[in-house]
Amino acid sequence: MSAPVGAARRGHSEAAAGFLVDAERAAWHDQSLWFMRQKRDKATALPEWEQLRFAGSALKTHAMSRLADLLEEFERKATANGVVVHWARDAAEHNAIVLGILHAAGVTRVSKSKSMLTEECGLNPFLEARGIEVVDTDLGERIVQLAKEPPSHIVIPAIHWKREEIGELFHRTIGTPAGESSPDALAAAARVHLRDALLNAGAGITGANAIVAETGGVVVCTNEGNADLGMHSAPIHIACVGIEKIVATRDDLGVLLRLLARSGTGQPVTSYTTHVNSPKPGGAMHVVLVDNGRTARLADEVMRTALHCIRCGACLNTCPVYRRSGGYSYGHVVQGPIGAMLAPAVDLDVHSTLPFASTLCGSCADVCPVRIDIPTQLLAWRARAAAAKRLPRGYALLFPLLGWVLASLNRYERLARWGRRIQRLLPPSWISGRWNPWTRPGRALPLLADESFREWAQREGRHT
Amino acid sequence: MRVALAVPCYVDQFRPQAARATLALLERLGCDVRLDFDAPCCGQPMFNAGVVTAARAAAENWVRQSSDFDAIVMPSGSCTQHVRHHLPPFLGSGTAAYAAKVTYELCEFIAGPLGRPTLAGRFPHRVAMHLGCHAQRGLRLGGASELHQPLDGPMHSLLAGLDGLTFATLSRPDECCGFGGSFAVGEADVSVAMGCDKLADLDASGAQVLVSSDPSCLLHLEAIARHRGSSLRTMHVAELLEEATR
Numbered sequence A: 001m002s003a004p005v006g007a008a009r010r011g012h013s014e015a016a017a018g019f020l021v022d023a024e025r026a027a028w029h030d031q032s033l034w035f036m037r038q039k040r041d042k043a044t045a046l047p048e049w050e051q052l053r054f055a056g057s058a059l060k061t062h063a064m065s066r067l068a069d070l071l072e073e074f075e076r077k078a079t080a081n082g083v084v085v086h087w088a089r090d091a092a093e094h095n096a097i098v099l100g101i102l103h104a105a106g107v108t109r110v111s112k113s114k115s116m117l118t119e120e121c122g123l124n125p126f127l128e129a130r131g132i133e134v135v136d137t138d139l140g141e142r143i144v145q146l147a148k149e150p151p152s153h154i155v156i157p158a159i160h161w162k163r164e165e166i167g168e169l170f171h172r173t174i175g176t177p178a179g180e181s182s183p184d185a186l187a188a189a190a191r192v193h194l195r196d197a198l199l200n201a202g203a204g205i206t207g208a209n210a211i212v213a214e215t216g217g218v219v220v221c222t223n224e225g226n227a228d229l230g231m232h233s234a235p236i237h238i239a240c241v242g243i244e245k246i247v248a249t250r251d252d253l254g255v256l257l258r259l260l261a262r263s264g265t266g267q268p269v270t271s272y273t274t275h276v277n278s279p280k281p282g283g284a285m286h287v288v289l290v291d292n293g294r295t296a297r298l299a300d301e302v303m304r305t306a307l308h309c310i311r312c313g314a315c316l317n318t319c320p321v322y323r324r325s326g327g328y329s330y331g332h333v334v335q336g337p338i339g340a341m342l343a344p345a346v347d348l349d350v351h352s353t354l355p356f357a358s359t360l361c362g363s364c365a366d367v368c369p370v371r372i373d374i375p376t377q378l379l380a381w382r383a384r385a386a387a388a389k390r391l392p393r394g395y396a397l398l399f400p401l402l403g404w405v406l407a408s409l410n411r412y413e414r415l416a417r418w419g420r421r422i423q424r425l426l427p428p429s430w431i432s433g434r435w436n437p438w439t440r441p442g443r444a445l446p447l448l449a450d451e452s453f454r455e456w457a458q459r460e461g462r463h464t
Numbered sequence B: 001m002r003v004a005l006a007v008p009c010y011v012d013q014f015r016p017q018a019a020r021a022t023l024a025l026l027e028r029l030g031c032d033v034r035l036d037f038d039a040p041c042c043g044q045p046m047f048n049a050g051v052v053t054a055a056r057a058a059a060e061n062w063v064r065q066s067s068d069f070d071a072i073v074m075p076s077g078s079c080t081q082h083v084r085h086h087l088p089p090f091l092g093s094g095t096a097a098y099a100a101k102v103t104y105e106l107c108e109f110i111a112g113p114l115g116r117p118t119l120a121g122r123f124p125h126r127v128a129m130h131l132g133c134h135a136q137r138g139l140r141l142g143g144a145s146e147l148h149q150p151l152d153g154p155m156h157s158l159l160a161g162l163d164g165l166t167f168a169t170l171s172r173p174d175e176c177c178g179f180g181g182s183f184a185v186g187e188a189d190v191s192v193a194m195g196c197d198k199l200a201d202l203d204a205s206g207a208q209v210l211v212s213s214d215p216s217c218l219l220h221l222e223a224i225a226r227h228r229g230s231s232l233r234t235m236h237v238a239e240l241l242e243e244a245t246r
């Protein structure tokens, strides 16, 4: 939510250019994420992988087609299990509900395990402004929290931080020795630091990777066990969930959880997959079901399948553009290909350049465990951006003109002849240089051939 | 069979030798190739930029030409993908559906309708193959690493059949080169960064020749190579096959 302000306003391309100024860091970022992609490749080399993807896609389609029924079934079952279920139309309602629960119980310290939904709703700044201390307990999330930054990746929030920098940050904020950068030592220090926050929190907030209609249960996956510690050590557990996270049955989970871990981190299964169906003895459990634009997306026939996303992050890791432009260039809580199609649905004006931050190479669609056709939707968003007069700079001038020229063989051939003449007359330095986006970043100008194919064919008498 | 050679605008202007090689090759393979396909562009640049209204006239023009032919061959995977997958829903006409059915990328046409998955020829060089993403994941003319498929496909089989040709192995064989049409200019910095990484991968592989079925990828990579003073030789697959089988 607190995504870097400048990014969206400047547009993806400018923000990405800023990221690329430090070429060494950009290369390192690319390598780190490509490593994740390779882990994914190894973990998904299963004979039944493609069948699993079809199954995952089908069960999401099914769940989304029966969303209202399944949510009501979930509410009935969860309530019967002793869970309090809340419904939030938008981010503001979500935050107010969470605050209400905390106020009612007199809680002033909260531990939170990684949840992109609470990021989406801007829960941390909201609670902090009201005097409630929030400690993110996922290590990566804690790092960006200490640095007062939003996550730069939906699964690996601090992927843009090098360990030496984390050492320095920890030295400044939690008092590790100066110069300490060994991952083991830093993790151990974070563990001590977080344990204190976990044990002394009045409530534990978690996200959910899925909620199950059949059981009324919440499923949370982490690799650090922090969600389990958070929800079990505090008297109150609040799970904040987007409504699209619902699945019909526990059997469906078997498919989704395999897809999630293998696609996201290349693990056969996440280290901790916890099913919580009811409050602990003497404790309270709340589930906040959040819409925040999701039903509107469901009504959009073209973009609907975006709701299938299980936030595995595989499309980010594989995306050649994300890897080379960094998470902050997207200016949105969800980055990469999936972010580029979710963000315009939130606000097309602010995020209009994101659908253009893609070569439409299609790699994201091929890694997506639930087979979301991301390139096709990005293309559809581009057309909508054009219809809303929100094209990237230059597009609105260039492309209508190009269309006019290319619609007629005559105009096209005449323009090409002119181009050749100009190319012959003008010194190359006039048409390359800082103003020309083709040549500015390190590309030579492609030259028009002395004779086009059509001219050749005519000259040879081949044009019949 | 009336085969039209449809030459996309940028090939016509920037790499006519790819079109001439395509023509020579198809004729050598016994096709009666017609050059009166009189539309300069299928509308892809405007369409992919989201400016669909500006894409319509060009696309309609393109599709109208198609009805006179039994097959339309293009030395470009991305244009073929646009015609095949985008034009029928975009124009919603019977002619668009027909065009989609009879339009082929060159290697696809040689290996498919012409029934020549290999050609006799010789090309004693170390070659790195680059499929454009639209050919690879759009038309499925090559295996995708994401789907754990081997890299083969019509272009691979045509190249693999040549005497003396060895393949250079890239560390990221099917990573996008960064061209992406309007992306190359709209996101110039990322585009060039991707191209530079591709070239570094190519250098490390010891490739002498970079071959692609998409002149647009070559245009972009060549422009970066030229800027860096690299001597990598780029060839459109038609140029390579034509030279090898001459």
Ligand code: SF4
Pocket (backbone or CB within 6 Å): A263, A308, A309, A310, A311, A312, A313, A314, A315, A316, A338, A364, A367, A368, A369, A370, A371, A372
């Ligand atoms: S769109 Fe697909 S690949 Fe990307 S995060 Fe969502 S589920 Fe994963």
